[in-house]
Amino acid sequence: MSTVAAPARPPGHPPPLIAPTPPHPAPEIRAVPGDGPGAVLRAVLRDGPLARTALARASGLSPAAVSRHTSELLGLGLLRERPPPAGPPRAGRPQMPVEVDTGFHAVCGAHIAMDQVTFTLLDLRGGVLAQERIRHRRAAPDVLGRIRSYLPDFLSRRSGRRSVLGLGVVTGGWVDSERGTVVEHALLGWRDVPVRRALAPVTRLPVHVDGHARALARAELLFGAGSGASDLVQLFVGNVVDAAIATGGGVLRGRSSGAGDIAHLPLGVPGPRCACGRTGCLQATVSELALAQRAFDDGLIEAADFRLLLARAGDGHPAALGMFRERLRLVGRAAALLLDVINPELLVVAEAALVQHPELLADLHEEVAARSHLCADPEQVVVATSFGERVLAVAAGAVVLDAVYRRPMELRTAASA
Template identity: 50%
Template sequence: MPRTAAPPALVSLLTRVADSDRRRTSASVILRSVLEHGPVARSTIARLTGLSPASVTDHCARLARVGLLREADAPRRSNGVGRPHVPVDLDDSRFVVGGVHVAASCTTVSLLDLRGRVVARRRSGHRGLEPSKVLARAADGLAALLDETPGRRPLALGVAAGGWVDRDSGTVVEHPLLGWRDVPVREAMSARTGLAVHVDGHARALVNAERLFGRARGSRSVLHLFVGNLVDAAFATHDEVHHGPRSQSGSIAHLPLPGGTRPCDCGRIGCLQAELGERTLGRRARDAGVTDGVDPMDVVAAADAGNPVAARLLRERARMVGRAAGLLLDVLNPERVVVTEVGVLFREDCLAALRDEVGAQRAAAVSPSSFPDAVAAVAGGAVALDVLYRDPLTLSADAAPLPT
C-alpha cells in the first residue's frame, strides 16, 4: 500500500502538540529534580535527567522567569538565571498553593509552599452545615490566610475529601458520613476564589504528598492506607496515581477484614470501615471507660498518660490495620506502604504491632505518614502541588503576573 503523506496543516499541528508535550515534560522533570536535589548545578540536572545541557539551561530560564526557580546564592526575587555554574534552587518565597480538606466533622484550610510545607492553616467545625455553606466558609478562611501572609501569591487551590471524589469532574460524588452527593466542588470553589481549582480523594492526595515531599520519594510503587472516620486507600506506580474510571479506585471501606465481627451499615459483617473507623474506636473507648469516645486523639493522650486499656485498644486497632495492609500488600506488592492512622502515627508500640501483623519480611516497607501533625493541612494543597509539578509552566503562567 502506498504511503499517503499527511496534510501539511496536520503535520504542523502534530509537531506543535509534540513540542508542547516535550516542553511540559522537560519542565516537570527539571522542577522535580530541583525539588529533590536543590540547590543543584544545571550540569548535575542534565546528568540526573538525561536532558541536554542546553535544554536544561533553557528550561531553567523559563522556570526562573515565572518565579519558580532562582539561582541559589542570588538575592531573593531576582528573576535572572544566567551564570551556568551557579546552582539553582526552588524559589519558595513567592508562591503558595491553597488547600482545603473536608473531613467528616471539620474543614481544614491551609497554604503550602512549593516544598509542601505548611505556611498557614486553620480548622473549623462544620457539623450540620449544607455543602455550599461549608465551601463558602472554606473560601473565606483561605482569603483570611492569604491576608495574613502578605507577599505570597496563590498559584492554585487543591481540595481533598474522603469518600468517592471524581477528579475529572471536580465533584464529591458521594461522602457517606457528610451525606454529600454530587457536590460540584471545583465549580463552587473556582467561583468563590477565582483560582484554578483541583479536586481529588484524600488518600490519593496524600500518596502524592508522600511521593513528592515524603518518605515515598524515589519509590517505584507506593500504597497509602488511610484509616480515619473513613477507610480508603490509594496506589501509585512510577509517579502515576491510579484513579480508574470516574476515580473510583481505592474504595476499600467494605472489603471484609479477616476475623471481623462488627455489623456494617451496608448490612454485612466485618467490613474494614466497621472494624477500623474512628467511630468504632470511639465506641470501644467509651465502653471501656477510657474517654467520651468523641476524639481519637483523646485515646492517644490517655495511652500516653499511662492508661493501659487505652494503649491496648490502640494496639488492637493497629493490628487490624496491619491485617488490612497485609491483604493489600498481597494484591498490589508495593515497594512502600504508608499508613495514616492515629495510633501508628504517634505511638511506637502501635507501629510495632502493625509491622508485626504485616510480617517480618515486609515490615520494613511499612511506615507511618510523613506528615503526622499536618495530614489534613497537607492533603488539600498536595492536590494542587501534584498538578504544578506535572505542568509547572502552564499553572504558573495562568497565575497573576509577577510583581516587579
C-alpha cells in the first residue's frame, strides 16, 4: 500500500484522469485565512487557476513567499502549471497560472454506516474516482477486520499510479478526532473503539478519524456550497442525526470532540420514546430507522427498511412523499434553532429525500421561515448538501483532504506518521 514520502514529483508524471478545470471569469478575491503553503494551496483550490500575482492577493502572502511555497507545492505534485492564456506575446516573464493537480495524488476513505462500509478514492478536488460497498455485522472487531482485509485490494485495483495520502474513517455518533477513537456509537453498540490504533499499523497510511457531520462540513468549506464562507452549520439526517459547526473557517470539535450532538434536542411534539427515556427527541423522531418503522406500521412498506420507503417516494407515492415532507418540517424546527443560536452564513442539510426530490426543500424553508427569529432569507441560507448521492463517499475522504489543505508540507513525513 502506497503513501507519499518523496519530496519531489517523480519522472513520468501521469496525466490527470479528469479534465482540467476550465478558466472562468476572475472572481472577487478575498484573502484566505492562515499563512504558508496551506494558504497558497487553499487559495488555488478556491479561486484557481491563478497566476502568482493574483495568488499573492488571494493568499494574503508576499510575492516572495508565494513564489517559494508555489515551487514547494509544485514539487510535491499538489499543484501544476497551466500554459499562459492565448494572445499576443507580452513583455516580461510569462505568467504561468497554477491549479490543483488532480492527477497525481488521491485520498482514501471508509465510511462506517449501520450495515455497510463505503470505501472511496477521491482526487484533490473531492472528485470520486472509485466507490465500493461491503456489508458488515456491526461489532467493532468485525468492521475493523473487514476494513483491514478489504482496503489493500481496493487500493491495488483502484489507485493505479496515484500516490495515496492517507485514510479517512468517518461514522456517526461521538468520535474523538484527536485520539482517533469512536467514543460512543449507540446504534452500532460501540464504546471507546480505538479506530486509528487498529488500522494505522496495518494500512501504513496516516489515519484520520472523525464524525461524518464534521467531515461533511470540511468538504463543504473546501469545495462545496461553503467555499469562501467562514461560518457554516452542517446538519446530517440519517440513522444518526447530528450537526457540525464551522466558525472562522475551522470546524468546532469541543471538549473531547463532543460538539454537535443534537440527537436529544427536544422537538416539542409527541414522538417515539427515545433510549434516554424521554419522548420527542430529534433523532428518535426523524431518523431513518424511526421513519421506516412508522412506514411499516402504517402498511406503506413490507419491511421496516428505509430504502424501501425511499424507493416508494422515488416512484412518486403520495403517502411516502408526505412522510418525507413531515420529516423535513420537523428537521426545520431544529434548523431554525441552530440558525438562531449560531447565526451562520450557511446551513447545509444532508438528507436522503432531498437528493431525489429537491423540491421538498421548500417544506424545510417554510418551517425555518415560520420559526427562526434571525433567518429572514432561508432560501439563501439553508441549502441541500453539495454532494448528492456521493455524500458518504465524500465525507470519508474529506478528513484527509482537510489535513492536506491545511498542512501540505507535512506530506514529506507521511511515511513516518
